[in-house]
Amino acid sequence: MAEHQRPTRRDDMQPYDRAMPLGDPGESVRIGALVPLTRPGWVQAGRHLLAGLESAVRDVNDGGGIAGTPLELVVRDTAADPRQAEAAVEELTRLGVAALAGEYHSVVARAAATRADALGLPFLCSSAVLDALTDRPTDWVARLSPPQSRGWQVYADFLLRAGRDRIAVAAEPSVYWASGARVLREYVTPRGGSVVELDARALSPAAVCDELVDQRATVLLVLAGLPDPAVSIVRSVRRDPRLAQLLIGAPAGQPEFTEWAALLGVDGAGIPFLRYLPERLTPLGARVGAALREHLAEAPSFVAFEGYDTVTLLAEVLRAHGTDRSRIAAPWPRAAADGTRGQIRFSRVPGIDVWQWAGAPIQVVDRDPAQPDRLRVLHTG
Structure with a gap:
């Protein structure tokens, strides 16, 4: 969501008003979300990813938010364009988001991760699999989806x-x-x-x-x-x-x-x-899957569950360590959350320069x- 109101839907497939004015950042804890919502991006994958992100935000806020403060998404459409994603990362950094989440397209996620690393913005990548998500080892970026290799x-x-x-x-x-x-x-x-x-x-x-x-x-x-x-x-x-x-x-x-x-x-x-789903979803996953099916009016893809798990993990880190960016990225190796597809923990995987959920199901x-x-x-x- 953009600040203080749900994004405006429009008929021209431009789902979010990028010029929407922002409110006082102290009124919510904000997470930037990168999602392909227009062509040539894979719009259906983006829609599922966003549904998962938004569903988790609702559940976090129903559970008291982040120490009583609501969690809020600031969504930006990448349209599968690496340069558009880089510009969005820079904008979201200026807007003061605590962390960055999302993206489906690997090449776009790589551009976003590289820029987030340079700017010191924690980025939890939801769904992109390219092994070389950054040019160098970094503590700022973690990933839920398994590496392509x-x-x-x-x-x-x-x-x-x-x-x-x-x-x-x-x-x-x-x-x-x-x-x-x-x-x-x-x-x-x-x-x-x-x-x-x-x-x-x-x-x-x-x-x-x-x-x-x-x-x-x-x-x-x-x-x-x-x-x-x-x-x-x-x-x-x-x-x-x-x-x-x-x-x-x-x-x-x-x-x-x-x-x-x-x-x-x-x-x-x-x-x-x-x-990227297990043989059986967790009890949380079964509940979330039913809610996502109703919201999407179709069976949720694994991408929707990745979106939900992204916010679930970030919320655990924010609750435990606060909203300072450096304190969000530092706990990646100690972070843990019970997600829709199992318990999420990050480690260093040989050949991968970001913190990786090594146990992601395939x-x-x-x-x-x-x-x-x-x-x-x-x-x-």
């Missing part, structure tokens, strides 16, 4: 166990997609598999199909944006009789959201993706072809 290795293990060792990736140019392809290659090559990269921007969907046949691929991973070229590639592969036995995968999680199902229908089922899931609105757990890691 861990999640995508779990996904690669699933593929190898299923006998899908000739992997083709149809990728758009991106640091995030390139990092994922590298993780896959480094994991599967020593185990007898192979990874070939296809340029999803340069090749037409029909040409992608021809390459898959030529390469004798057993799986195609779609590392590309939604709706296009991802939707066009999936449709072309599904309609090519030469590729009837090919498995399509989308490790970045596009099939998690109803937009995928609405665009692709049954063609979008049976496509494994990564989801699943490989798909939509059931017989019932596309039902998700099936195929593998856990």
Whole structure:
């Protein structure tokens, strides 16, 4: 929420009035929230992330806030733009927020984390997985979602166990997609598999199909944006009789959201993706999930739970250590909270320069072809 009133919704998909005047910061404890709410950002993921953040703020305030002071969100739309995110971090720093939360897109989160580190603003990243979230080790940044190297290795293990060792990736140019392809290659090559990269921007969907046949691929991973070229590639592969036995995968999680199902229908089922949920939610998670389902009018994605857990953890730190920024970041290694998906604790993970929840759950899931609105757990890691 912006200061003293709920954000104004508008019909032009610009959900927040960035020029809204701010009240006295002493009247609330404010957390800045970075969320992709307009295109080219993944708007549905942003909507779920914000729903989780806002739901947790309501629960914190219903429980007495932060030592009796209400907790408040100051939301800024990143629109999947790193420069817009950097500007938002600078603005939120000037506005006096105690900490920063959120973001879904990895490249945007990296820009925000780097700027937050430089400005001395504590940042708890909710949902971005890029390993290199900052350029150097930092005590200012912590993260809930598992690093890409861990999640995508779990996904690669699933593929190898299923006998899908000739992997083709149809990728758009991106640091995030390139990092994922590298993780896959480094994991599967020593185990007898192979990874070939296809340029999803340069090749037409029909040409992608021809390459898959030529390469004798057993799986195609779609590392590309939604709706296009991802939707066009999936449709072309599904309609090519030469590729009837090919498995399509989308490790970045596009099939998690109803937009995928609405665009692709049954063609979008049976496509494994990564989801960061446990086998069973905690009792808190079950209660929160029911509330989020009612608010969103659809099943909440793992991103919504990440948003809720972000505020839950920050509230515990604020209650225990106060609102001074340096005192918020210092306790990351001692911070703990019972979240919707288990107990959250941070540690230093080799190769990761931010404080990391090492126990974040990981699943490989798909939509059931017989019932596309039902998700099936195929593998856990």
